[in-house]
Amino acid sequence: MSRVVCDVAVSMDGYMAGPGQTRELPFGSIEHNRLYDWMMHDGEENRTEFDAMLDAGAFIMGRNMFGPDRGEWDLDWQGWWGDDPLYHAPVFVLAHRARADLPMGGGTTFHFVSDGADSALDRARAAAGERDVVVVGGATTVNQFLAAGVVDELRVHVTPSIIGAGERLFDGVPPSAFEQVSSRGTSLVTHLVYRPVR
Amino acid sequence: MSRVVCDVAVSMDGYMAGPGQTRELPFGSIEHNRLYDWMMHDGEENRTEFDAMLDAGAFIMGRNMFGPDRGEWDLDWQGWWGDDPLYHAPVFVLAHRARADLPMGGGTTFHFVSDGADSALDRARAAAGERDVVVVGGATTVNQFLAAGVVDELRVHVTPSIIGAGERLFDGVPPSAFEQVSSRGTSLVTHLVYRPVR
Structure with a gap:
């Protein structure tokens, strides 16, 4: 069965985004946003x-990772x-409201799942086959899967x-132990990989 | 003039200690305490x-890093x-109440500073000469110097x-940018060194 992987960028103080999301x-x-400098300015190194x-x-x-609108779609x-999202695979978007599938270019289709995280995971596993299911954010979603x-x-x-406010990784996740699988620092970021100790 | 360095161990979610400190x-x-495994079990590697x-x-x-008692000393x-603390240098303890200097073995003397963090820093700088002043904790103290x-x-x-509760690094510290100076992962910990971008 496919593994479930969470893959996220955080500030030193654990935030994945600041408050006040808009289309722009x-x-x-975020006053000092270095969350994605390593992708933008140092892609090859990372x-x-x-x-x-x-x-x-x-x-x-x-x-909220899919878009800035709330309530009605x-x-x-x-x-x-854009027209050719970087995912090139099915993307299951957790939402409270149903919406028709949204096929984009390059193999990416957004599926909107309104019957809960368990259902989203079941559908993602079925779509992934032997490959990984990657949970990409935001913090609320990642924390929900970690807590589960x-x-x-x-x-x-x-x-x-230091961002100081917003959506924080690990908020509400129960105490637990991990193994540090790997750790690699580059110029603008440190990449940490952990696995839960069960 | 001596540099001011903060040097702390944190959990993945940024805690330096859990709630409910006692002598023991x-x-x-802390339900899952790996904060100091790297010192205890993997000293040579680190x-x-x-x-x-x-x-x-x-x-x-x-x-609160010096001891568990509150209020009167x-x-x-x-x-x-113990009798020969690992510091082997003057240690300035921020406290609201005065207390006589406490000389220990091996060159460590605890000085209790009741007139504020600025005063403690002045005295530590004077004692350190050209060497660094290292702020070792707890989170409240480190955050106070970072915010300043x-x-x-x-x-x-x-x-x-994941610890989930207690004293958290960066709480109350204003947004700010840092340079990642170095990053090194070992078996049980990742050592990150940052300098503020001024």
Whole structure:
């Protein structure tokens, strides 16, 4: 069966996004945002970890990672990633409201799952086959899967800034022990891989 | 002038200690405590970073790192570290109440500073000469110096557990950017060194 992997970038103080998300500010209002400098400015140095994040048979994300609208769907909104999103696989979006599947270019289709995280995981596993299911964010979604004890591997990309407010990784996740599988620092980030001790 | 360095071990979720400190539980009640496994079980592998932490002309700590008593001093309490504490240098303890200097073996003397963090830093700098002043904890004390903008280097030892409650590094510290100076993973911990971007 496919593994469940969470793969996220955080600030030194554990935030994955600031408050105040808008169409123009997908990660909210962050005074010192270095969360994605390592992807933008130092891609080659971090190629291994970036490729690993995208090496999945299916993805799961929360609605707020998909878009800035709340409540009723804004059907014009098709995600932040343009016509050919980087996922190239089915992406299951956790949402409270149903919405028709949204096929994009390059093999990415957004499926909106309104009957809970368990259902999203079942559907993602079925789609992924033997490959990994990667949960990419946001914090609420990742924390939900961590708290449920279904995560096989956690990859955290720690970036050098203090954000101070927003969506924090690990909030509400019960105390637990992990094994540090690997750790690699590059110029702008440190890539940590953990597995839960069960 | 001497540099001000903070050197601390944290859980994956940023805690430096759990709640409920007692004489028997210096780090409080922590269900999965891996904060110091790297020192206890893997000392040689982490020798460089452990030695760096202790390479200082003076240390600063908060009262709760010195001991579990609150309010009036329990004068029988002489710290957690026995007759020959590992510091081998003056240690300035931030406290609200005055107490006479407490000389221990091996060159460690605890000085209790009741007139504020600025005063403690002045005295530590004077004692350290050209060497570093190392702020060793707890979180409240480290956060106070970080928020004051007087820290030249921050060393964080990230350990593989989720603690979920207690004293958290970076709480109340304003947003700010850092440079990642170095990053080294060993079996049980990742050693991160940051410097503020000013």
